[in-house]
Amino acid sequence: xxxxxxxxxxxxxxxxxxxxxxxxxxxxxxxxxxxxxxxxxxxxxxxxxxxxxxxxxxxxxxxxxxxxxxxxxxxxxxxxxxxxxxxxxxxxxxxxxxxxxxxxxxxxxxxxxxxxxxxxxxxxxxxxxxxxxxxxxxxxxxxxxxxxxxxxxxxxxxxxxxxxxxxxxxxxxxxxxxxxxxxxxxxxxxxxxxxxxxxxxxxxxxxxxxxxxxxxxxxxxxxxxxxxxxxxxxxxxxxxxxxxxxxxxxxxxxxxxxxxxxxxxxxxxxxxxxxxxxxxxxxxxxxxxxxxxxxxxxxxxxxxxxxxxxxx
Amino acid sequence: xxxxxxxxxxxxxxxxxxxxxxxxxxxxxxxxxxxxxxxxxxxxxxxxxxxxxxxxxxxxxxxxxxxxxxxxxxxxxxxxxxxxxxxxxxxxxxxxxxxxxxxxxxxxxxxxxxxxxxxxxxxxxxxxxxxxxxxxxxxxxxxxxxxxxxxxxxxxxxxxxxxxxxxxxxxxxxxxxxxxxxxxxxxxxxxxxxxxxxxxxxxxxxxxxxxxxxxxxxxxxxxxxxxxxxxxxxxxxxxxxxxxxxxxxxxxxxxxxxxxxxxxxxxxxxxxxxxxxxxxxxxxxxxxxxxxxxxxxxxxxxxxxxxxxxxx
Numbered sequence: 001x002x003x004x005x006x007x008x009x010x011x012x013x014x015x016x017x018x019x020x021x022x023x024x025x026x027x028x029x030x031x032x033x034x035x036x037x038x039x040x041x042x043x044x045x046x047x048x049x050x051x052x053x054x055x056x057x058x059x060x061x062x063x064x065x066x067x068x069x070x071x072x073x074x075x076x077x078x079x080x081x082x083x084x085x086x087x088x089x090x091x092x093x094x095x096x097x098x099x100x101x102x103x104x105x106x107x108x109x110x111x112x113x114x115x116x117x118x119x120x121x122x123x124x125x126x127x128x129x130x131x132x133x134x135x136x137x138x139x140x141x142x143x144x145x146x147x148x149x150x151x152x153x154x155x156x157x158x159x160x161x162x163x164x165x166x167x168x169x170x171x172x173x174x175x176x177x178x179x180x181x182x183x184x185x186x187x188x189x190x191x192x193x194x195x196x197x198x199x200x201x202x203x204x205x206x207x208x209x210x211x212x213x214x215x216x217x218x219x220x221x222x223x224x225x226x227x228x229x230x231x232x233x234x235x236x237x238x239x240x241x242x243x244x245x246x247x248x249x250x251x252x253x254x255x256x257x258x259x260x261x262x263x264x265x266x267x268x269x270x271x272x273x274x275x276x277x278x279x280x281x282x283x284x285x286x287x288x289x290x291x292x293x294x295x296x297x298x299x300x301x302x303x304x305x306x307x308x309x310x311x312x
Numbered sequence: 313x314x315x316x317x318x319x320x321x322x323x324x325x326x327x328x329x330x331x332x333x334x335x336x337x338x339x340x341x342x343x344x345x346x347x348x349x350x351x352x353x354x355x356x357x358x359x360x361x362x363x364x365x366x367x368x369x370x371x372x373x374x375x376x377x378x379x380x381x382x383x384x385x386x387x388x389x390x391x392x393x394x395x396x397x398x399x400x401x402x403x404x405x406x407x408x409x410x411x412x413x414x415x416x417x418x419x420x421x422x423x424x425x426x427x428x429x430x431x432x433x434x435x436x437x438x439x440x441x442x443x444x445x446x447x448x449x450x451x452x453x454x455x456x457x458x459x460x461x462x463x464x465x466x467x468x469x470x471x472x473x474x475x476x477x478x479x480x481x482x483x484x485x486x487x488x489x490x491x492x493x494x495x496x497x498x499x500x501x502x503x504x505x506x507x508x509x510x511x512x513x514x515x516x517x518x519x520x521x522x523x524x525x526x527x528x529x530x531x532x533x534x535x536x537x538x539x540x541x542x543x544x545x546x547x548x549x550x551x552x553x554x555x556x557x558x559x560x561x562x563x564x565x566x567x568x569x570x571x572x573x574x575x576x577x578x579x580x581x582x583x584x585x586x587x588x589x590x591x592x593x594x595x596x597x598x599x600x601x602x603x604x605x606x607x608x609x610x611x612x613x614x615x616x617x618x619x620x621x622x623x624x
Contacts, residue, residue: 008411008437015422018431023398032433034354034398036455042346042354045434046400046451052441086335086346088358090449099320110327119330121344122357124449125320129364131443137402137436139358139451143348 005202006210028214029151030079030198031142042085043142043149045076051094051133055176062101064176065136066108072201073140074116074180075249079199080149081189082142084118084182092135093127105136116182147189150253155196155215159254161277167204167250168242169231175247184269188253193263197253203246203301209285211252221277221297222288243287244300254279317514318522340526341463342391342510343454354397355454355461357388363406363445367488374413376488377448378420384513385452386428386492387561391511392461393501394454396430396494404447405439417448428494459501462565467508467527471566473589479516479562480554481543487559496581500565505575509565515558515613521597523564533589533609534600555599556612566591 013027024041025033031043049055049069057065070087077084089109093102102125113120118140155161164181181199188194196215200207204226212219223239232241255263260275267273280286287297325339336353337345343355361367361381369377382399389396401421405414414437425432430452467473476493493511500506508527512519516538524531535551544553567575572587579585592598599609 005437008414011415012418012432012435015418016425016432018398018433023431023433026431026433027435032398032400034433034453036352036354036397036453040348040352042348042453044398044400044451044453046402046436046449048402048404048436048438048447048449050404050438050440050444053438085348086330086344086356088344088356088451090358090360090451092360092362092447102320103323106324106327113328119335119338120324120328121330121335121338121346123324123339124358124360125317126360126362126365128362128445130445132362133440133442133444135360135404135447137358137360137449137451139356139400139402139449141346141348141354141356141453 025151030076031082033149043080043082045073046137046139047072047076048135048137050135060176062104063108066105067112068176069136069138070109070112071178071180073138074112074118074182075199077140077142078181078185078251079197080142080151081145081147081185081197082149083145084116085141085143086121087113087118087138087140088122089120090124090137092132093125094132094134095128097134116180145186145189147192150189150194150197152196152198152211152214155211155217155254155279156256157217157279157281158257159195159279160257160260160275161208161219161221161254161279162273162275163200163227163250163252164271164273165250166227166229167200167232167248168238168245169229169235170247171245172231174231178249180249181251181271184271185251187269188251193255193259195254195256197251200248200250200252201246203244204252205243205285205297206299206301207252209299212285218280218282218284219277220280220286220288220294225274225276227272227274243297246301337463342388343394345461355389355392355394357385358449358451359384359388360447360449362447372488374416375420378417379424380488381448381450382421382424383490383492384561385450386424386430386494387511387513389452389454390493390497390563391509392463393457393459393497393509394461395457396428397453397455398433399425399430399450399452400434401432402436402449404444405437406444406446407440409446428492457498457501459504462501462506462509464508464510464523464526467523467529467566467591468568469529469591469593470569471507471591472569472572472587473520473531473533473566473591474585474587475512475539475562475564476583476585477562478539478541479512479544479560480550480557481541481547482559483557484543486543490561492561493563493583496583497563499581500563505567505571507566507568509563512560512562512564513558515556516564517555517597517609518611518613519564521611524597530592530594530596531589532592532598532600532606537586537588539584539586555609558613
């Protein structure tokens with residue numbers, strides 16, 4: 001049996017059992033929560049971009065790549081409804097990479113740093129000695145805002161399933177310039193009504209299955225309610241793109257059905273929110289394609305252990 | 313003019329000006345200090361290991377490589393006299409890397425995690441799609457112990473310059489299995505007498521110059537006092553190996569001359585400490601080769617922007 005990402009995370013969780021008082025939230029959520037000196041917590045995550053896997057320099061500028069490296073981590077901060085505190089950046093340079101090229105990468109890193117008020121406080125720059133892709137790693141710290149952090153683990157049966165923005169087609173361009181949903185996440189967290197949240201990085205089908213597995217529930221979503229992006233509509237199969245393509249970096253969240261209307265009323269962001277389904281008792285994810293057709297939804301998003309996606 | 317690492321860090325510092333209340337210690341030390349919610353601080357650093365640059369799988373096992381990735385960050389925690397809190401690990405896998413190989417890497421990561429009580433709380437595993445080296449990145453959080461954190465910036469003229477352990481020849485084997493000097497650092501920090509500290513990763517000549525530049529002082533070291541390792545003694549030029557070779561991961565520290573004797577008296581670690589020189593007013597680093605021969609010491613340690621070292 002080949003390894004997949006979710007089995008790997010499950011294996012790792014079995015190997016690592018930190019004390020819940022030191023690490024209230026460990027491996028398996030968008031960020032870990034680290035408590036120290038009995039006082040406040042910080043949240044901690046890391047993300048790597050590898051050339052040819054997450055970007056291609058034929059279609060992305062170095063500045064965009066630097067921005068994306070920060071933005072994917074900022075999206076993790078949003079996923080927990082936390083506020084960025086600081087980032088450290090590690091860059092592994094291919095042979096022949098110049099100072100001027102490195103400054104272009106940093107122009108994007110620093111643009112994201114300024115825009116989202118997340119200071120870059122440290123770094124490590126290394127050079128490869130063999131044929132190698134450009135590799136950028138960003139690790140980020142964040143903290144709670146006014147409300148508690150939101151994990152993937154507390155979705156309840158009958159909760160509604162919602163997303164921000166629109167899905168699919170991100171690999172056309174959005175994956176290089178998306179706006180992490182930090183402000184939207186803080187608004188969602190107000191009043192402590194959201195039961196579970198994560199960002200959609202590997203595709204709705206894959207990430208909704210992850211959220212449901214953490215919460216020990218299932219979900220039924222309605223194909224006719226999925227907000228399909230304009231870019232996805234240029235694809236041969238727009239719904240497939242919206243369900244599986246990934247790199248949307250939108251928020252996926254759940255809340256009690258009685259709270260959705262009041263959320264919609266007070267929602268004052270230009271980014272839309274859309275109710276796409278319901279949390280169910282069953283252990284799987286299903287999709288309603290029409291009034292009388294419901295079918296299981298396989299997780300066909302991106303998996304690094306299976307490597308089946310190309311950036312464009 | 314080609315870029316070197318120190319000029320690059322200087323350039324970065326000029327680009328990034330976080331508020332000193334949020335980031336009391338920024339880029340340019342072994343770890344950054346990040347303050348949050350007006351309360352306690354955490355310390356934050358990142359380090360990357362790239363195959364063929366920092367290790368070679370012809371001479372290092374995957375388990376050793378995993379251990380080293382954690383240990384270089386733990387050495388940063390020691391360099392500031394801080395205690396590890398948590399690590400996140402990002403691995404970029406070459407094509408064809410198997411689940412079993414990844415578990416070997418993690419065996420070393422988890423050995424270091426257990427030994428130095430630093431839980432791994434998150435990770436990111438990505439696969440390269442092109443010919444690529446194995447790249448491991450670890451980012452780490454730490455906190456102060458009983459004493460304040462020690463930076464590179466407060467060495468005073470007439471302070472004595474000291475090191476732990478012995479130097480040189482690390483690339484023979486030690487760089488894969490060194491013991492980060494966490495306990496030694498906490499002992500050194502007791503009583504707040506140490507004025508500056510860092511770990512020696514790029515070679516004594518390079519790292520002492522960095523410490524002196526941060527503290528705006530110079531140093532005179534005595535070649536006859538340098539603790540040369542047994543491994544360095546197998547080299548053609550043992551002193552050169554001890555001064556420049558790097559990857560020693562020993563502590564380099566300074567303290568007032570009147571405090572050295574009492575430190576030596578209370579020192580109860582098996583790792584020796586050795587006084588190797590004195591902080592001077594001049595802006596450079598000099599080395600005494602004999603009673604009547606003093607010569608400037610060039611920083612000839614490792615620089616990733618110049619790429620002049622091979623692991624063995």
